[in-house]
Amino acid sequence: MGAKQVLVSVLVAIGLGITGMFATQSDRALGAAVKFDNTMVANKNLTDRGKISYFVNDSAKKYQADIRFAAHTWNHALGRRLFKPTSLINKSRLTVTVSGQMSNQFAGMAEINSGVIALNDNWMTRYDRSKRRALIIHELGHTFGTKDLYQYPNLALQRQFRQATIMGGNYSTTIGEFDRRLADWSLAHTRVMGSAEFYHYRVMDNLYFQRMLRGKL
Ligand SMILES: [Zn+2]
Structure with missing residues (x-):
């Protein structure tokens, strides 16, 4: 998520009750009307044999x-059960880490080459539980290969x-409905990395x- 997202989300949070109902309706309308396309996805996802094993490192334990x-x-x-926790980093395709030193333009970042989600502690500590969870749900969405739709080229x-x-x-x-279908579509339209590519x-x-994972950033 980027800086604009942080601002947008503050506005959204103010009217949460009403916005929530509205979001459900427009989500259904979107799900029926929008055709998914290749600008919505990157080229690969983080699955391995249909699962994404995730490891939570010490910094993210809180x-x-x-x-x-x-x-x-x-x-x-x-x-x-797509996401499966593992206590062994070497068995994971995804490591979740927390950094206090990443750019405050981002509340969180997801990297699909080596499988990292980095959460910005400057934002996480300010967020309430619901926003922390929403941020992580969003970042996990990238592991299917889905890109940020707040950068979608068609402005409407x-x-x-x-x-x-x-x-x-x-x-x-x-x-x-839209989020779920897009996740499945993304998984079907991106490729799975072999072990050699991933560990490279x-x-x-x-x-x-x-x-960042090694505590150097
Ligand atoms: Zn994002």
Whole structure:
């Protein structure tokens, strides 16, 4: 999520009750009307044999309950156990870490080469539980290969995505019909990395995210 998202989300949060009802309706309308396209996805996802095993490193342990909630929320929406926790980093395709030193333009970042979600502690500590969870749900959405819909090229649709979708940055903890279908579509339209490709990036300890994992950023 970027800086504008942070501002947008503050506005959304003020009218949460009403916005929530509205979001559900427009989410249904979006789900029926919008055709998914290749600008919505990157080229690969983080699954390995149909699962994404995730590891929560020491820095992120304080948000473990929120991370578990977000993973469970996706699993429940998708109707299968896609996200699976592991206590061994070497068995994981995704590591969740927390940094207090990343750019405050971002509340969180997801990296699909070596499998890292970095949460910005400057934002996480200010967010209430619901927003922390919403942020993690959004970042987990990137692991399917889905891009940020708040950057979608068609501006009229972009506006709707911002209001009504997880990947548009609506900071919702409810995964609607559109979000769920887009997740499945993304998984079907991006490729799975083989072990060699994945570990090629994971062992490059000078990469931005890998340095972050090693406490150097
Ligand atoms: Zn994002």
